[in-house]
Each structure stands twice: as structure tokens, then as C-alpha cells.
Amino acid sequence: MFEKITRFELHYQSDGKMKKSIAIAGNSGLKVRSDCEIMLELKSGEGIIIDLTSKVKALYGESIKRLIAEILDFFSVKDAFIRINDSGALPFVIAARMESAIKQLINTDLEFLPEFLNENLYTTTKERFRFSRLYLPGNTPGLMINAGLHSADGIILDLEDSVAPEKKDEARILVRNALRQIDFHGAERMVRINQGDRGLEDLHFLIPHNVNLVLIPKCEGADYIKKAEEVINSINKKFNLKNQVFLMPIIESALGIENSWEIAHASESVVALAIGLEDYTADLGVTRTIEGNESFYARTRLIVAAKAAGIQPIDSVFSDVADMDALLQNVLISKSLGFEGMGCIHPRQIAVIKKGFTPDQTEIEKSKKIVQAFESAKIQGLGVVALGSKMIDPPVVARAQKIIDLAVRLNLISGDWINEITSVEK
Amino acid sequence: MPIKTVINAAGRSVPLEINGQPAIPFKGVGKHKPGGRKYSPPIPACSDYPDDGNKVVGSLEEALRKCGLSDGMTISTHHHLRDGDLISNKVFEIASSLGVKDLIWFPSASFPCNDPVIKYLDDGTINRIEGSMNGPLGRYVSEGKMKGTAVLRSHGGRVQAIQDGEVRIDIAVLAAPTADCFGNAKGTGGQSACGVIGYAKADYLYATRVIVVTDNLVDFPCFPMEIEGNYVDYVVVVDRIGIPEKIISGTTQVTKSPDRLLIAELTASFLVKSGILKDGATIQAGAGGTSLAIAVFVHQILKEKGWKSKFGFGGSTKYMVKMLEEGQMGFILDAQVFDLDSVKSIENNPNHVPYPVFNAYNYHSKGNLTSMMDIMILGATEVDLNFNGNVVTHSDGYLLHGIGGWQNCLHARNVILPIPLFRDRIPVIVDEVTTLCGPGELIDVIITERGIAVNPLRKDLIESVKGSGLPLKTIKELKDEAEKICGVPQKPKFEEDIVAAVKWVDGTVIDVVRKLKTM
Numbered sequence: 001m002f003e004k005i006t007r008f009e010l011h012y013q014s015d016g017k018m019k020k021s022i023a024i025a026g027n028s029g030l031k032v033r034s035d036c037e038i039m040l041e042l043k044s045g046e047g048i049i050i051d052l053t054s055k056v057k058a059l060y061g062e063s064i065k066r067l068i069a070e071i072l073d074f075f076s077v078k079d080a081f082i083r084i085n086d087s088g089a090l091p092f093v094i095a096a097r098m099e100s101a102i103k104q105l106i107n108t109d110l111e112f113l114p115e116f117l118n119e120n121l122y123t124t125t126k127e128r129f130r131f132s133r134l135y136l137p138g139n140t141p142g143l144m145i146n147a148g149l150h151s152a153d154g155i156i157l158d159l160e161d162s163v164a165p166e167k168k169d170e171a172r173i174l175v176r177n178a179l180r181q182i183d184f185h186g187a188e189r190m191v192r193i194n195q196g197d198r199g200l201e202d203l204h205f206l207i208p209h210n211v212n213l214v215l216i217p218k219c220e221g222a223d224y225i226k227k228a229e230e231v232i233n234s235i236n237k238k239f240n241l242k243n244q245v246f247l248m249p250i251i252e253s254a255l256g257i258e259n260s261w262e263i264a265h266a267s268e269s270v271v272a273l274a275i276g277l278e279d280y281t282a283d284l285g286v287t288r289t290i291e292g293n294e295s296f297y298a299r300t301r302l303i304v305a306a307k308a309a310g311i312q313p314i315d316s317v318f319s320d321v322a323d324m325d326a327l328l329q330n331v332l333i334s335k336s337l338g339f340e341g342m343g344c345i346h347p348r349q350i351a352v353i354k355k356g357f358t359p360d361q362t363e364i365e366k367s368k369k370i371v372q373a374f375e376s377a378k379i380q381g382l383g384v385v386a387l388g389s390k391m392i393d394p395p396v397v398a399r400a401q402k403i404i405d406l407a408v409r410l411n412l413i414s415g416d417w418i419n420e421i422t423s424v425e426k
Numbered sequence: 427m428p429i430k431t432v433i434n435a436a437g438r439s440v441p442l443e444i445n446g447q448p449a450i451p452f453k454g455v456g457k458h459k460p461g462g463r464k465y466s467p468p469i470p471a472c473s474d475y476p477d478d479g480n481k482v483v484g485s486l487e488e489a490l491r492k493c494g495l496s497d498g499m500t501i502s503t504h505h506h507l508r509d510g511d512l513i514s515n516k517v518f519e520i521a522s523s524l525g526v527k528d529l530i531w532f533p534s535a536s537f538p539c540n541d542p543v544i545k546y547l548d549d550g551t552i553n554r555i556e557g558s559m560n561g562p563l564g565r566y567v568s569e570g571k572m573k574g575t576a577v578l579r580s581h582g583g584r585v586q587a588i589q590d591g592e593v594r595i596d597i598a599v600l601a602a603p604t605a606d607c608f609g610n611a612k613g614t615g616g617q618s619a620c621g622v623i624g625y626a627k628a629d630y631l632y633a634t635r636v637i638v639v640t641d642n643l644v645d646f647p648c649f650p651m652e653i654e655g656n657y658v659d660y661v662v663v664v665d666r667i668g669i670p671e672k673i674i675s676g677t678t679q680v681t682k683s684p685d686r687l688l689i690a691e692l693t694a695s696f697l698v699k700s701g702i703l704k705d706g707a708t709i710q711a712g713a714g715g716t717s718l719a720i721a722v723f724v725h726q727i728l729k730e731k732g733w734k735s736k737f738g739f740g741g742s743t744k745y746m747v748k749m750l751e752e753g754q755m756g757f758i759l760d761a762q763v764f765d766l767d768s769v770k771s772i773e774n775n776p777n778h779v780p781y782p783v784f785n786a787y788n789y790h791s792k793g794n795l796t797s798m799m800d801i802m803i804l805g806a807t808e809v810d811l812n813f814n815g816n817v818v819t820h821s822d823g824y825l826l827h828g829i830g831g832w833q834n835c836l837h838a839r840n841v842i843l844p845i846p847l848f849r850d851r852i853p854v855i856v857d858e859v860t861t862l863c864g865p866g867e868l869i870d871v872i873i874t875e876r877g878i879a880v881n882p883l884r885k886d887l888i889e890s891v892k893g894s895g896l897p898l899k900t901i902k903e904l905k906d907e908a909e910k911i912c913g914v915p916q917k918p919k920f921e922e923d924i925v926a927a928v929k930w931v932d933g934t935v936i937d938v939v940r941k942l943k944t945m
């Protein structure tokens with residue numbers, strides 16, 4: 001609604017460069033919730049004038065104006081006209097929008113940081129489960145607020161494809177504030193950065209705010225991983241940070257697939273390889289199908305590279321959010337190929353994906369019998385393991401042991417299950 | 427002269443007089459016993475009515491004139507045609523053109539389609555509305571623009587007020603999807619079918635004059651008769667009484683919001699783990715998106731466990747009808763019907779039975795259906811630390827909803843409010859409700875996406891979910907969590923003027939709504 005004004009308010013500085021005096025940040029509109037649009041116009045000698053339209057004005061009008069005044073003061077803005085169109089934005093969102101508007105007009109390294117929630121001060125481990133990771137568009141605060149409640153293994157605040165090019169700068173600030181203010185309820189705190197140099201710049205807005213894992217999109221080689229790691233290390237050094245930041249490259253092109261092994265072991269920080277099939281099929285010039293024959297080679301190639309490097313292979317998102325049955329089928333195929341997780345684009349997909357990657361009761365019982373037969377053969381000093389009339393090869397035992405280990409880690413069975421069974425039998 | 431106020435049993439300051447009539451302050455749940463005898467309408471003589479039974483007159487205006495429409499009368503209408511109602515506004519349009527003043531409109535509920543009555547409030551045709559108000563009407567009243575004081579009652583409270591003579595209806599104008607010339611009428615059939623017209627029962631039994639308006643006149647007898655022609659003065663035939671697609675939604679929809687679905691899942695889980703949901707349990711939910719999701723989850727559980735609910739109380743929806751048809755529910759008793767599947771069901775399924783609020787919610791009844799319900803799913807705009815509930819105003823002080831059957835339903839065995847912890851930025855749990863509509867002692871469980879609070883009075887429920895793994899919190903913890911996220915809201919500012927009185931189910935005044943100080 002403010003665009004018309006901007007077009008006319010651009011004027012020239014003495015050096016001939018155009019200087020903006022009006023900035024707009026954020027979103028407004030009928031369907032927009034929990035966000036606000038802020039127009040900032042720098043003035044001279046008129047003090048601060050705030051024009052607030054808000055659906056929560058009766059309840060938060062005064063506190064919104066106080067917050068705006070505090071931020072302007074922080075950035076030493078003394079004279080300005082601010083028009084806010086608010087649809088119930090939380091304070092960290094309002095602060096991000098205000099800071100973005102200011103930074104469009106004023107060059108400053110200052111950051112107006114909301115309080116960092118103690119609940120978010122956790123680290124994650126390399127081998128933790130990454131069955132489900134929920135993607136959230138990085139410039140849509142309404143979707144972020146309750147994201148932690150849906151029990152995803154990871155939450156991805158996305159700065160890349162889900163953010164419009166002209167909104168990239170403000171999304172960074174919003175994501176930074178979200179990392180500080182939204183309770184992730186134990187989900188791994190992830191951000192997908194942009195490609196190229198912009199992605200490396202993004203890191204400055206993330207690393208100091210306890211991001212657990214950074215997703216690197218359209219990764220095609222080890223170089224970028226190393227560059228990203230350098231930037232992360234320098235930021236860590238600067239702020240004296242100790243927390244490990246993991247990396248998950250997303251491979252989305254033919255070249256990336258060819259280089260998947262190089263990428264998989266480019267750094268100790270790389271804990272998983274993800275595949276992005278929309279871009280991959282586009283790169284090949286083929287259509288993405290439900291059966292996925294066109295990407296079969298890429299998927300298995302990536303799985304092998306990841307397994308060889310001892311990290312997790314992660315499958316692409318399933319885009320039909322209404323069809324949970326098809327999603328489950330997709331997950332089961334994915335699991336059967338060797339994937340250990342999948343992206344989600346809707347919270348309702350989380351439980352289905354988790355269910356798909358979790359070993360079911362029949363699988364667990366069968367594996368128990370195999371491992372048990374192996375153990376008792378060992379005790380009896382038998383070289384050959386038999387279950388009923390069937391001989392069991394060592395790889396079969398190893399596979400059964402992997403399922404058992406997974407079931408134990410998921411608390412589906414006790415770590416001491418073998419003795420518990422024996423004692424019941426006694 | 428300022429009206430004298432006292433502090434009632436709920437600690438609220440209420441007036442002793444409303445619209446010139448004495449008012450009784452709330453005394454506590456179940457404490458008020460009115461005594462005396464029920465109000466009765468004047469005795470008619472059948473010799474005044476046509477021997478051939480044909481009571482059809484030329485127009486609504488003619489019928490209103492014949493009923494003696496005059497200044498200060500109380501006119502009742504009902505809300506079964508919901509947002510598609512074309513009759514209520516028409517009554518006041520006629521009254522205005524006849525120069526009639528100071529009417530009292532006594533609807534069973536109003537909808538956005540009734541916003542045009544604002545002009546009849548402005549021109550003095552209507553003095554006040556005694557019934558629910560939302561949207562622009564609510565704003566109009568909140569800003570102190572209505573001449574008289576609004577009186578908000580529950581569906582059951584409306585019947586109570588009619589029966590004990592607190593409200594004396596001069597003319598009931600009852601829109602009926604099907605009727606005969608004698609005045610027998612029903613909610614099914616015709617182009618404006620709404621299913622049932624149970625809310626009209628007290629109106630036609632107790633009003634001095636009764637007009638039935640229909641767009642589907644059938645030969646005598648119109649059967650089964652929900653309105654009995656023996657109580658009807660005149661029948662009016664019009665082209666249409668309502669806009670069909672606004673009367674019944676083609677389909678009611680389960681929420682798609684992941685957060686609301688999470689609340690519904692938690693609710694279903696609570697019902698099972700607490701043991702409230704069991705074989706035979708009786709159920710009432712609403713037609714909101716979250717309630718529908720709960721109905722779907724409950725249905726799945728009943729199926730899996732091989733259980734059957736003895737009966738459910740409507741408003742019915744296709745999800746409830748599905749339970750009935752697939753054998754997980756014995757009967758649906760119904761006061762209103764929300765979608766097309768339910769209309770079909772009530773027409774065809776003998777176990778889907780019309781059941782007016784007259785018999786389900788009424789304080790002057792010898793027992794009620796609501797206290798027989800095991801599971802009651804309700805909403806609220808606000809709940810406070812004492813579990814008190816508000817359904818009529820928002821936290822900004824504006825009147826925005828009617829009470830509906832909410833107060834009456836609080837008498838169920840287990841009252842459960844699945845509500846989001848905050849809407850946009852507005853916390854739902856507050857220190858003290860803006861307007862008290864239901865005392866906390868009747869509200870048992872609050873279920874939010876961020877945790878479940880059980881009323882400390884329900885020690886049995888608290889015990890039943892110990893160690894269940896459910897996210898149990900105190901209501902204070904929930905409130906603090908919301909305020910940590912949203913900030914502490916400032917309070918709306920009110921003037922002294924009372925714009926609406928909120929009645930409890932027994933006719934006593936539980937709270938008032940004051941005029942908003944506009945900035």
C-alpha cells in the first residue's frame with residue numbers, strides 16, 4: 001500500500017547517488033497474520049510521530065509505541081514519521097520490521113537484539129535422529145510461533161526459495177530474532193541459507209544465535225562447504241562461541257550428485273546429505289513423477305555416498321500436503337532405499353514421516369529373534385546360526401542389530417531387552 | 427439518576443434495575459428459586475378463528491396490523507435461518523413504515539444479516555435488543571448507541587424468561603420452511619429447509635399473538651408439526667423466507683490449521699486418558715472447526731475400541747451423522763442442524779430426533795438434558811485464573827458474540843474448553859474475565875496447544891490423568907506462558923454506563939457490559 005509513495009520520494013545525494021528517505025518492511029494484507037508492515041520516513045526536526053493501525057491496539061497499542069520509540073532511540077533516529085499496519089505481530093517481529101526499515105535508510109552495524117530465551121540454549125549431536133524437518137518460510141512469522149509444538153526433529157527457518165528476492169534482507173533479521181525468541185521445544189534449530197555469497201553473509205545473522213545446523217542449498221562441491229566453515233569459525237572466534245554448528249548440504253543438480261562423495265566427507269561438520277528433487281529433475285530436464293524412476297540413480301548414489309561417509313541420507317519433501325496415505329507410501333519407499341529422514345512442508349506430515357521411519361512391531365520382533373539366536377549360538381560356541389530351519393548369515397544379523405539399536409534409541413524396547421526376555425522365559 | 431448497583435455472588439457490580447424493571451443479582455449456581463406460577467398468555471376463543479382453518483392473510487404487514495402492532499411491544503423471532511434470514515429485518519421495516527416506536531426485539535440470536543436493524547435502532551423503531559449481538563450490532567451497543575439496555579440470555583435463559591414472565595412476547599413472528607394454512611409448521615421441506623425449528627417452541631406457546639411466515643405452503647396437515655397450528659393467529663405466504671445457501675452450509679469443515687488440529691488431538695487424548703470417553707458416554711460438541719476435528723478423532727477412538735456413545739446432542743453436523751450411521755452413536759437429539767448431511771439425516775433417520783432447547787436447557791424445566799451429558803466441548807473468548815469464562819465480549823471490551831447455549835451446557839458432567847492460548851497476539855487466559863458469563867466452578871478443563879489445565883476443584887480428573895504423559899499445567903502457568911510470548915495486555919477503559927446485562931440461566935444478573943471509552 002505504500003509503494004506509490006516510495007517511487008516519488010527517492011532523491012539524490014550530493015555525490016549523485018540516489019538516497020532513499022522512505023523505507024518499508026514487513027507484510028500487511030487481509031490474509032496476513034502475526035506480522036506488521038512498517039513505513040519509515042526520516043524527517044528533520046519534527047520528533048517521532050507514530051501512526052498505528054492495529055487489530056490489537058486496544059490491548060497493546062501503548063506497548064507497541066513504546067517498543068518503536070525504544071528501537072528508534074537505539075539507532076539514534078530522532079525525527080521520523082512511522083506508519084504501522086499491524087495484524088497482531090509479536091514484539092520480536094515488530095522489532096525485526098522496524099530494524100529492517102531503519103537499515104534500508106541508515107548504514108549501521110548495530111543490532112537491536114531481543115532477549116535470548118534460555119529454553120533455546122541447547123546443542124545437538126551428530127547422530128541424533130533427523131526423520132522429520134519442518135520447513136518454514138523465513139519471512140512469515142505467523143507460521144513460526146507454534147512450530148515447535150508439533151514435535152518435528154528439526155525446524156528449518158528458510159532464507160532461500162521461500163523468500164521473495166526483495167524480502168531477503170528483512171527475512172534475515174526476522175530469522176535472527178526468531179532464533180532468539182521462539183521456543184523450539186527441543187527441535188534441532190536449523191536455517192537454510194541462500195546460495196553463494198549471500199548465503200555466507202546470512203551466517204552472520206545466525207551463528208551468534210545458537211543455530212544448531214545450517215542447510216546449504218544447491219551444493220555442488222566441497223569448496224563451498226569449506227568456505228562456509230571458515231566463515232562460521234571466524235564468527236565463533238569473534239564472539240567466543242563454543243557450540244558446534246552442523247552442516248547439511250542439499251544436492252539439487254547433476255553436478256552435485258556426481259560430487260556427492262566429495263561433499264559428504266568435506267568436513268566433520270557435515271552430518272547429513274539431503275536431496276532436492278524439484279531442482280534436480282529440472283536440471284535433468286525431466287518431469288518429477290510419483291514413481292520417481294527419473295531420480296532413482298541420484299537418490300541411491302547420494303545414499304551410498306552418505307553411508308560411506310557415515311552420515312545421514314535425507315530425502316526430498318513430499319509436496320501433496322493433503323494426501324497422508326501417499327506420503328506414508330513415499331516414506332516407506334524412501335526408508336527401503338536407505339534414507340533416514342525426509343523434509344516436511346506441513347506440520348501434519350511430521351507424525352506420518354516419523355511413523356514411516358520407525359521400525360514396526362513385526363520388524364522388531366523378527367530382529368529380536370535373529371539377534372537372540374545369534375547370541376545363544378555364540379554362547380553355545382556354534383559357528384552357524386539357525387532360526388528354525390533357516391541358516392542366518394552374519395549380514396542378516398548385522399541388519400537385525402541395526403533395527404534393534406534403532407528401536408532402543410527410540411525407546412520402543414529396553415536396552416536390556418535380551419535379558420528381560422530370558423528372565424520372562426525362566 | 428444513576429441506577430443503584432450491588433455486588434453479586436460472583437463479585438460483580440450489577441444494577442438492581444434494568445430498563446425500568448427490577449433485576450435480581452446472581453446468587454450462586456442453583457441458588458435462585460423463583461416460586462410462584464408460570465406466566466400465561468391471554469385465553470383465546472376458537473370462535474374468533476375461521477371454521478375452515480384457513481388463517482392465511484395477504485401480507486406480513488396485514489398480519490402485524492391485525493395483531494395490533496403498536497409502540498413498546500415485544501417482538502420475537504428465531505434464528506434457524508441463520509445468516510440467510512429475510513424475515514426479521516422485514517418486520518422492523520414494516521414497523522418503521524407504520525411509524526411504530528420503541529419496540530423490543532427479542533430474537534433467539536442475531537446474525538450479520540440482521541445488521542440493517544441498526545437503522546431501526548437509529549430511527550427509534552426499536553428501543554433495544556434482548557438477545558445475542560455480534561459484529562456491527564455488537565459494536566453499536568458497545569459504543570452506547572442503543573437507547574435501551576441490551577439483555578443477553580442463553581438459549582435456555584430465553585425460555586426461562588418467557589416462562590416466568592420476565593419477557594412477555596406480544597407478537598412472535600416465526601419463519602417456517604413448511605407450513606399449512608392452519609399454522610402447523612416444520613423445519614424441513616421447501617426451498618428454505620433448515621432442519622428443525624425447536625427454538626420457536628417457547629415463543630409460540632407463550633406469545634399473545636403468533637404469525638407463521640412461510641414460502642412453502644402445503645395442504646393441511648403439515649406433518650410432523652413442530653409448531654402446532656392451534657397456537658397460531660395468522661399465516662403469511664411470501665416468495666422466500668431465506669437465502670438457502672446462507673441457511674445451511676453445504677458442508678461443515680474440519681479445521682485445517684495445524685495448531686487447532688493439535689488442540690483437537692490433545693483433547694481426544696485427554697478424553698481417553700482421563701476415562702471420560704468410554705463405552706456409552708454421551709457427547710455434545712459444536713460446529714466450529716476444532717470441535718469437528720474432535721468429533722472425527724472421537725469417532726476413530728470409538729471405532730477402534732468398539733464403543734458406542736448412547737446419544738449425542740446437536741447442533742448436528744455430518745461428522746455426528748457419520749457416527750450415527752456407522753453405529754458409534756445410538757441417537758442424535760437435535761436442536762439445530764448445521765449442514766446438508768444433517769438435514770437429510772433428520773428427515774430420514776428415526777434415531778435422529780428433534781429435541782428443542784425448551785426441553786434441554788430450561789431452568790424452569792423438571793430436569794435438563796445438559797446435566798446428563800458426559801462430554802461437553804465448548805469455546806470461550808476468555809477464561810480467567812478462577813476458570814470463569816467469557817463468551818460475549820472480546821478482551822478489547824467489544825460485544826462480539828451471543829451466549830447461545832453455552833451457559834446451559836456448563837451443567838454437563840465434564841466441561842472441556844479446547845481453545846488456543848492466544849489468538850493473534852491476544853491471550854485467552856486472563857487475570858479476570860472482561861465479562862463474566864459462566865462461573866469457574868462449572869468449567870473443568872482448558873486445553874490449549876501449549877498445555878492442559880484442570881480445574882483444581884476436579885480432584886478426580888486431576889487424579890485420573892496423573893502420569894498420563896499429557897502436558898498438564900496450572901492455569902497460572904498457561905497464563906504466564908501466553909504473556910511471556912505476547913506481552914501483558916493493557917485493559918480496555920469503560921465508562922459507567924451499562925450497555926448490556928448478562929443473565930445467568932436462572933434469570934439473575936451475573937454481570938454487565940459497560941460502554942467503551944472510545945479513544
